[in-house]
């Protein structure tokens with residue numbers, strides 16, 4: 001596992017570098033996909049149907065994985081179609097990998113997914129239905145394993161007091177929570193900074209994801225903040241842009257403005273406001289391609 005120490009940020013800060021995860025272009029979607037792929041292979045599927053926005057990190061890893069395996073890839077995208085065909089970053093990689101692209105309105109995604117599954121089956125494929133974001137049991141398990149790997153490498157006496165991360169569908173946060181439970185690091189608090197959802201919905205999503213593995217998981221352990229949305233998913237006012245520039249200049253850590261920039265900003269603010277102390281870990285979930293579109 002890759003990690004870096006950053007000096008003076010507020011104290012020394014440990015960063016898990018999943019932005020550099022060495023698989024399918026990195027990020028938490030790369031890590032989840034490695035685990036999802038085992039399931040796709042065990043079911044002998046040869047096509048994947050999934051969904052996301054035009055700069056979806058998840059859709060990028062699926063397009064790359066399908067190209068590597070010679071599988072059919074069907075991506076159901078929502079957002080600006082013209083931008084998708086003009087932008088670089090994840091959109092370019094999806095196009096380069098030859099994924100079949102279908103644009104729908106957000107409310108029609110479920111129906112389009114079902115239809116794509118049906119059509120692929122009729123064409124003789126064995127398709128795998130993958131929720132957006134890699135939000136399923138295998139995706140959560142990837143992060144249970146990541147925490148085990150991390151704790152083994154760092155040493156059991158280096159238990160962080162606080163872990164911060166960007167939280168979207170909630171499966172990464174759920175996996176980290178379950179991983180901590182599995183290794184007995186029960187004092188570690190996991191702070192999910194929302195990139196899209198309000199607190200109630202976010203906690204519900206994280207809880208649901210923990211239940212993929214442990215149906216008894218206690219909701220009171222889920223810390224989820226919607227104070228750092230900066231207007232909503234994908235929105236990034238000047239203050240946030242400036243913040244990511246400052247962090248890059250001061251520490252050489254690249255944050256994107258959709259996910260990790262909001263989480264890092266939220267982390268610094270929560271540490272200050274709640275006077276949190278002890279070992280702090282930022283779990284960098286990726287987003288490098290989101291700054292290159």
Ligand SMILES: *Cc1c(COP(=O)(O)O)cnc(C)c1O
Nearest residue numbers: 168169170171172259285286287
């Ligand atoms: C998808 C994503 C997240 C959120 O992960 P979830 O498991 O959906 O909560 C955070 N950071 C980046 C860079 C992402 O692409």
